[in-house]
Amino acid sequence: MHQLIAAQQGPRYIVARPGAPGGILLPAAQFHTLKSAAESRAPVPAWLSDKAEAAWGLDLGGQATAETVLIRPSSVLGYSRATWEINKGCNFNCEHCYLAQRVFEGLNWDDKKRLLHIIRDSGALWLQFTGGEPTIDRDFHRAWAYASRLGLLLDLLTNGSRLHDPKIIDLLCTHPPQKVVVSLYGASKESARAVTRTPRAFDLVMRGLSAARNAGIAVEIALVVTKDNTHELDAMRKIAHEYARSYKEYASISPTYDGRADPLATQAPGHGDRAPVFTGCPAGHTFFHADPWGKATMCKVGRENPIDLMREGVHGLMRLPGIADAQMLRTGECRGCTLSGTCRVCRPMAKAFQAAKAPLEKYCQHGRKDDRA
Numbered sequence: 001m002h003q004l005i006a007a008q009q010g011p012r013y014i015v016a017r018p019g020a021p022g023g024i025l026l027p028a029a030q031f032h033t034l035k036s037a038a039e040s041r042a043p044v045p046a047w048l049s050d051k052a053e054a055a056w057g058l059d060l061g062g063q064a065t066a067e068t069v070l071i072r073p074s075s076v077l078g079y080s081r082a083t084w085e086i087n088k089g090c091n092f093n094c095e096h097c098y099l100a101q102r103v104f105e106g107l108n109w110d111d112k113k114r115l116l117h118i119i120r121d122s123g124a125l126w127l128q129f130t131g132g133e134p135t136i137d138r139d140f141h142r143a144w145a146y147a148s149r150l151g152l153l154l155d156l157l158t159n160g161s162r163l164h165d166p167k168i169i170d171l172l173c174t175h176p177p178q179k180v181v182v183s184l185y186g187a188s189k190e191s192a193r194a195v196t197r198t199p200r201a202f203d204l205v206m207r208g209l210s211a212a213r214n215a216g217i218a219v220e221i222a223l224v225v226t227k228d229n230t231h232e233l234d235a236m237r238k239i240a241h242e243y244a245r246s247y248k249e250y251a252s253i254s255p256t257y258d259g260r261a262d263p264l265a266t267q268a269p270g271h272g273d274r275a276p277v278f279t280g281c282p283a284g285h286t287f288f289h290a291d292p293w294g295k296a297t298m299c300k301v302g303r304e305n306p307i308d309l310m311r312e313g314v315h316g317l318m319r320l321p322g323i324a325d326a327q328m329l330r331t332g333e334c335r336g337c338t339l340s341g342t343c344r345v346c347r348p349m350a351k352a353f354q355a356a357k358a359p360l361e362k363y364c365q366h367g368r369k370d371d372r373a
Helices: 028-039 046-056 109-121 140-149 166-174 189-196 201-215 230-243 262-266 314-327 347-355
Strands: 004-009 012-016 024-026 069-071 081-087 126-131 153-158 179-184 219-224 246-250 287-290 295-297
Touching: 004 028, 012 028, 012 046, 024 028, 024 046, 028 046, 028 069, 081 109, 109 140, 126 140, 140 153, 140 166, 166 201, 179 201, 179 230, 189 201, 201 219, 201 230, 219 230, 230 246, 295 314
Parallel strands: 004 069, 081 126, 081 287, 126 153, 153 179, 179 219, 219 246
Antiparallel strands: 004 012, 012 024, 287 295
8 A cells, every 4th residue: 555645736746645734845857756766666766755754754765666655647637626425315314404305326336436537537636525424325435445545635524423433443544534524513412413303413423533533533523503502612612622633613504505495594693604705716627526426516516517427537527617617607696796806605605595595694795784884
């Protein structure tokens, strides 16, 4: 199993270590020298040994480059990151979920492998497994290991309910993630049950957090704030400080990505986190999202005109920047807006709010006196 990954990312050449922060920037000449060393089965160059020891404390002296460094193939496409909704199925039933339906379905194993190759061939170096709940997918274990062997740096977005499983802990230790993001829905059994509509949710998440901490797995906690747990926010922060290396709070609830209003009822009054002014997004250009059937879109929200990667292959992604640009245009109810320069949501998200017939103050400056002041 490789210890390092070397890849071209746009005009840059980098070396990264699976499961570890940081990276090494290489001049083009050194990258090509490293590639030649791998092809000829020469030892790791001394200059890389020195850099790896300084960055991660690794001793690579005398090791064969081909066995130590995975050299990623270059891509004509400019993608660096992707998310994969491996399955929309979930063992929780959260009211605030942005998925309108959480159906357990998707590609068979052979097509999942093909999709992972397509993601790799797009140039993407970072891949986030998401869902639904990714760890309940029947192919999660082998998909994670396969993606790691292809030279993808992996993140896991999970509800934490299966992190206590020794097989998952062993998988994450063998193929370490860059980070595991665990959603926390409360600081008690009662509040977590109210948010997730799942009786044992709190106990399962806490077992998972304990198992990850004991195994030394890097965890970031996403504090999901709703009307049912806002009274426990301080206690949730305390849990985050105890079990995670960092945490973020998410208090703004959106409609489902296809414009259903149901999740908006879970918004905690007075706890909507005000987003910064939207100044642009690389979605569709350096980033893309793949759904359970291998259909690529600019992101999780902007799902218009999906590209069937199973039919078109990696070259289908060449059309995605144009599709993304079209979705970002201020059309429909946002056409001609005089406040677009200081808008706080992207056009795909605004369309979801508009389809849900949400009050303007939920997403638009025209409904907020403080934004127009």
